[in-house]
Amino acid sequence: MKPDARSFRIALVADEFVNPPPGGLDAVAVAARTGWGVMQLPADEYPPEVAGPLLAEVAEQMEEFSRHGYGFVLVGERAGLAEALAQVGVAVPDGISPQTPAQLAEFLDGRPAPRAAQATA
């Protein structure tokens, strides 16, 4: 694949960190600063019949990224994620429930280079 600006790094992010309450931690802003993409996990307020299909699509997309060696982390938690990932044979990535933006940035910056990035370097 010809190179472009992508980072090959993707954070699965719980909704509370994508749409934080006032004073909450904005993981999207941290991802923008550190060069990570975000896959948003369904909001906890959605009933299972709404959240389930959305989680299944997250898992299917993660499967494709994983096949190509993209790097993943999990920010926060989401019930049902592990089961959805198991359906496509993908392990739950290393995760963090950050208390501060600096803590999250340090975690993201400290991740090893993903295999896909090394292949295009």
Place this chain on the structure above:
Amino acid sequence: MGVAFVAHCMLNQNSKVAEGAHCAGIYSPIVDVLRAKGWRIEQMPCPELAFTGLNRFWAVKEQLDTAAYRRHCERLAEAVAAAISVRVKQGEDVVLVGVEGSPSMGVTITSSDPLRGGRPEWPEGTAEHVSGEGILVEEIRKALAKRGIGFPRVAGETHAIPGHDEAVQRAGLESTLEG
């Protein structure tokens, strides 16, 4: 304020077709406007990523418009429409932010060339942008109609459109958000 259902690549440029990523991950020109205006963000699935994969070619609508891809998009659209339905029932304002020129995510401009196929070469400058919606957006429209929900206001990221102007893109999004 309300809920913006955004194309997957607004938060994850890694999903783009090869040579299509404009930045590392977050497409800030759209996200920053939504944040500044206090809109909630809901990321939609990328229809092309899981179906045609990361090594897909650039494509026009006719190349993707197969029965199998329609079924795939119909499944995704049902998931998105169910989430939109929850928001609408709660009385929240909803907009949809797509990708202009995309065969799947275009909201007012898609790409079309009925003759394109075979070896992936075509004359430089071949016109392909036409008025219309991408395939997933069409399926979301159908899925919402089945639920008796009106189609939301739309805005689009316009990088693929000749003459792309970030200020115009921002003004279009702000106008959509204001209703």
